[in-house]
Amino acid sequence: MDRPPNTRPVTGGADKASASQAAVSVRNLRMGYGTRVLLEDASFDVHAGEIVVILGGSGSGKSSLMKNLIGLYQPLAGDVLIRGASLVRAGAEDKATLQRQLGVMYQSGALFGSLSVLENIRFPLDRFTDLSLEEKNLVARMLLQTLEMKQAESLMPGELSGGMLKRVAIARAMALGCDILLLDEPSAGLDPVTAANLDLMLLSLRKNLGVTLIVVTHELESIFAIADRAIMLDPISRTIIADDKPTTLRDRSSDARVHQFFNRQPDGHRATEVR
């Protein structure tokens, strides 16, 4: 897969990351709710320009991990670093600054229902820049053009299909120039064609804009289409049980759970029951 060039045309407001410094680092993370632990001692790095997929069965804590990565949830232990700066230990103001470097697409899109598509994308620019209205409109329209959604600029979120909603949500996540995007199940509920188009668009964002992508999904086709690496969570052992290229995990993993997941195999006894 193509790597972005050194001079990236579009990326977030943080200082230049050195080649060795990861865009996002997770260090010995322990997360959960109260006494219920979902993940123990998780550590991994996501480098600039990488597309990393977080996957696992239902209840393995994929979405919770994403919420820890963006600072919505406080981990029970460990740290999350955004370009070397701790999100967990940061004070409220520093944390907000770090969070503004992350573009997040929530599973539902989370667009503001009372604002049009264009106004939704303009929203972060209205709040955090001094640009004129024409300039902000130009930025928003160019993002819509990039995501092939320009025809929808006057529509309200309620008028959008699932695929359109997700693309607009990605555009809004990128409006402030965030070069780290976290996407929660971007292709869930989409038809295969729309999902494939969305995958292409994510690859294009990485190629042309140098965006780092962390994608939570369990759609196998999307994983093989876009991911440089796949990190698999296991709800039973509550650990990361795989971190490698998806094709490697599919073809060479010795872990039965990983092999079963990537080869879409049912549980043995269930398969026997119906035969």
Next chain:
Amino acid sequence: MASTENLTLRLEGRVTAQTATSIWRSALDTLTSHPDRPIVIDTSRLEYVDTVGVAMLFDLGRQPRPAGAGVVFQALPPNLASLLHRYEAAEFATPVPARRHVGVFEHIGRSTVAQLRLLRELLGFLTLCRRALMQAIIHPGTVVWTDVLDVATEVGAHAVPIVLLTGFLMGVIIAFEVGLVARQFGAMIFVVNAVGKAMLRELAALMTAIVFAGRTGAAFAAQIGTQKVNEELNAISTFGLDPIEFLVLPRLLAAIFVVPLLAVLADVVGLYGGALVMASTFNVSYLQFYSQLLKAVTAQDFMLGIVKAAVFGMTVAAIGCHRGFRTGAGPASVGLSATGAVVASIVMVVVIDGLFAVMTS
């Protein structure tokens, strides 16, 4: 910025959402102040641009210039160049359409039409409710009475404290206000008549209905609205069940039974509140209050209040359910339905109260 025959505009460092504003304006000013000179935008020292920076470069490149005085980029990184080539200036020429301003008269007209449409829908809905109620009276065995009891407990028993408080305060307020006037004429004993008539005929039922609208009408709209958003109503229909019988009828029956009972409680505490004020402030003993009350009010007054309360309860429940069924898509519409239910219920309760006043005068 160095000036040669071509004017060179050198962009340096980082152009991001945080830094772009001044760079963008300064660059545009330079272009405007040299309309006849070719402009070279040198990006060789550009370290970093983000989404806003890309938009700035595109905007500078698309500025209309006379022939021979165009804008040319120098040392543009290939990925940035390929990105800028994706955008055509003509595609961004049309201004963003502003939201259409709706004038006062148009707004009034649209609102009137919407309210009339809503009223027509409500009448249709009430017809369905009436049919379901008749069915329940003819075949009471078809009603799921446990559902009715559950709803009655929720909307009735849990509303008792607030109804007691408002009813008591209504009695206190009427006794005070009327008592202050009556004292000037030495007609203190007739304050009892005012308190009795007002509470039994009007205020107990009216205040209970208003509390019921705020507390329960909104809850009905929100509950059914959420069920609609979650497609539970579709699931009910797909099972071959009638949503009116399944969801509305228990609420209607519960409201018809419970609101009169709440109104009786409001009557009792309202009269007690009036008696308390009379005894403590206007030297009318509890015994005098009681004997005068028996002379002042009749069983018809009491029954009128009870019938009104039942009608108010049915109205509030029906409007709450109707608003729930009309809920649109998305969570925001549930809130709108709840608000609409409260407003419409209170308005309808007051209108119906007015009709009762005319009919019983």
